[in-house]
Amino acid sequence: MDEKILKITRNLKVGALDAEADTDLLNKCFIDNGYLDQIMDVDSPASIILGRTGSGKSALLYKISKTAQKHVQLDPNDISIRFLESSDIVQFFDALGVSLDLFYRLLWRHVLTVEFLKLRYDIKSESDSRTFLDGLFSAFNRDTTKRKAIEYFNEWGNKFWLDTDEHLKEITRKLESDTKNSIGVKYSGINLTSDGALRLSEQEKIEIKQRATQVVSSLQIRKLNEVLDLLAEHSFSDPQKKFFILIDKLDEEWASTETRVRFIRALIEEIKTFRKIRQVKIVAALRKDLLDQVFDQTRDSGFQQEKYESYLLTLKWSPEDLTQLIEKRINEVFKSQYTKQLINISDIFPKVRKGGGQTSINFILERTLRRPRDALQFINECFAIAYDRERVSWRALLAAEAQYSEKRLKSLKEEWGDVFPNFEDTIEILRNIKATFTKSSIKETSLEEVMINLSDGDSRDICVAVVKKYYEPNSNIKESDLLISMFSCLYRVGAIALKTSSADTYIWSYIDQSSATRGEIKRAEHFKVHKMLYRSLDIIVEQHEIFDHESID
Known part of the structure; x- marks a missing residue:
């Protein structure tokens, strides 16, 4: 083809380095290397998209959101976890050394159940919530095997349409109320805060810790087990209808590190639990180093990491995949400006270096950790150096390498901080x-x-x-x-x-x-x-x- 029709313009890029800012090119240049079908298969246990920063986790979640008919996205930044951390009752339990792992699982189970119900019945108002509940009660009110599930729905009444963080606050308030009722008149004057816990004698701490532990253990997890059974039978029985909850940004600072790892561990356990409802799937994106941190810090006796392997979908990119991604994006950004003909990497980048035996694409890919973000960052640096020219020369490629290398070192520091x-x-x-x-x-x-x-x-x-x-x-x-x-x-x-x-x-x-x-x-x-x-x-x-x-x- 005539190379003169091509020109590298100022600020030309093959894409942004995060999926949220890159949706246009992502839609047109998505590389499906088999992961999309696997993660969208509700019969497959693979639910946790695992990879390093820039490996395409968010891009895959975005593609699911554009492919699935029924889905909702949850952002942990929108859930009031920091409210939970600062609540008096949680600090009281922490000061006593009471494990809240079951409580965190209850929170997730309730939130996920509500989100699936809102998705299934299009619940957006109090009247929508009442219509759903009336239908449920008429179908199962006399079914003794569904008694605890019906009790749970009765208790929540018309609140299913509330936002996620409101549900979290409601459950936390119930934990405080149940704790006050459990410790009884004898300790009614105790302040349920971290300071209140510190003022207790050792004997008082032992007795109240025992009662508080019973409160957590007796939370409505059993009712929620029956709720899941009821939903599997009543609400999500049509094999033609599939529902997805997508969870991203778990690696951001939406809570302190200790709370974050416990909440993520609780989420992983609930992802496993929701497998009993065949037509629904929870898909979460998680960095590999963060998952290691979660397992290391929440490991209890009898923990077997291999039991989680089937739930993990680890993203890996071959050099061929990355080459295809680069070529697709180069074609897309040049197509709109110059030509409808297909462009090869060799039309823009130098061919084999004399005496070196290496192609420019191999030179680039060997300086990546085999993930899209690295490759796209290097290509963008090359275009920044070679703007207003028809091709990227080896000299420009080496100059871009210096800029890219500094940014890669900085990114490693941020990624592993x-x-x-x-x-x-x-x-x-x-x-x-x-x-x-x-x-x-x-x-x-x-x-x-x-x-x-x-x-x-x-x-x-x-x-x-x-x-x-x-x-x-x-x-x-x-x-x-x-x-x-x-x-x-x-x-x-x-x-x-x-x-x-x-x-x-x-x-x-x-x-x-x-x-x-x-x-x-x-x-x-x-x-x-x-x-x-x-x-x-x-x-x-x-x-x-x-x-x-x-x-x-």
């Missing part, structure tokens, strides 16, 4: 190191400088915690232990790969296994810095390492 609050200190251990290195390559001066910076850091960061133990008097922590912790962090975020023996290949967290054991890191003979960080960390690279295509499969 909850897990590794001092990541920006830890990663400095790689600065000015060779692209392929061994443990002995880490200079004592650079290690010492990183350790000093980490010693004043946040102890939630495992690297900080180990360094602080190292500096304790009579510590038995060795420098090798410090390196293992740091390499574990760097491997997990995707900054480095490791090779346990000369016969093995390098393994990466985003392709092979998400974390490396202490034994694997200890045995590792060689490490490799990810190419996305070459420029931002001043990695020492041989010329052939820049352009030679080396598969990371």
Whole structure:
């Protein structure tokens, strides 16, 4: 084709880096690699879209919303979780050490039940709510097996049309009322706040904790079990009608970290529970690191993580998928301006580099963590450098790499800030190191400088915690232990790969296994810095390492 008809204009982009701002191109350029059918199959248990930041979780949820006939989206920012955190009764229970896990499950079960009912019966007002309830009572009022479910609907009466946060506040008020009734006249003067709990004697705490625990245990979870059975039989029995609740933004700061992980764990348990209603499905998007945090912090006796595997849909992108995505988007943005002919990547980007043997698309993809956001960000940087030209040259590609690399390093710090609050200190251990290195390559001066910076850091960061133990008097922590912790962090975020023996290949967290054991890191003979960080960390690279295509499969 005639290349002169193409021109890279100022501010040309192949898309925004988040799904909400990218809906136009997302609609036209969605790549269906089999995940959409699987997640929309109500018979499939896969309900939790799992992936790293920028892997396409929100885009997949958006596509479900455009495909499903009946759906509703829940945003945790719109649910008054912070009201719950600051409520006196919840703080009272926390001060006594009463587990609220069952209470959190009750909240989710009620909210999800109400949302499905509003979706199924189009309940938007008090009269709509009454019409639904009248029909339910006439059908089941004399059915003794549905007694507890009918009791529950009777109790909530005409409130089903209320907003989600109003339901949450109603249930919390009921928890406070039930607690007051349970502790009785003997403790009627007690202030049900955290301060009130702290003023109790040890004996009083034991007795009231026991009664408060009984209140939580006797919440209406049994009634709600029967409600689900009734709904499966009465409201959601038509196999032709399918209903979806979509939940995104769980990784945002809608509550404190401790409350957030417990609420997410409760949601996961309720996603499993709602599987008994065949025609409905709850689909939630969740970052992989946040799920690990949820399981780590809520793990109880008898917990078996493998029981959750069938509910997880882990998003992975092949180089072919990403290439197809880039080509689709390039075609779309140029089509509206210049031509209706199909455009190949080679029409815009340089072909194989002389003496290098590597294509420009391989050069780009090797500097990503194999997710759409990375690839689109790199392409946008290339267009920003090469604007007002007909093609992206290798010179422009290398200049764009420098900008992209700095942004990738910044993004890693933001993405992993909850897990590794001092990541920006830890990663400095790689600065000015060779692209392929061994443990002995880490200079004592650079290690010492990183350790000093980490010693004043946040102890939630495992690297900080180990360094602080190292500096304790009579510590038995060795420098090798410090390196293992740091390499574990760097491997997990995707900054480095490791090779346990000369016969093995390098393994990466985003392709092979998400974390490396202490034994694997200890045995590792060689490490490799990810190419996305070459420029931002001043990695020492041989010329052939820049352009030679080396598969990371």
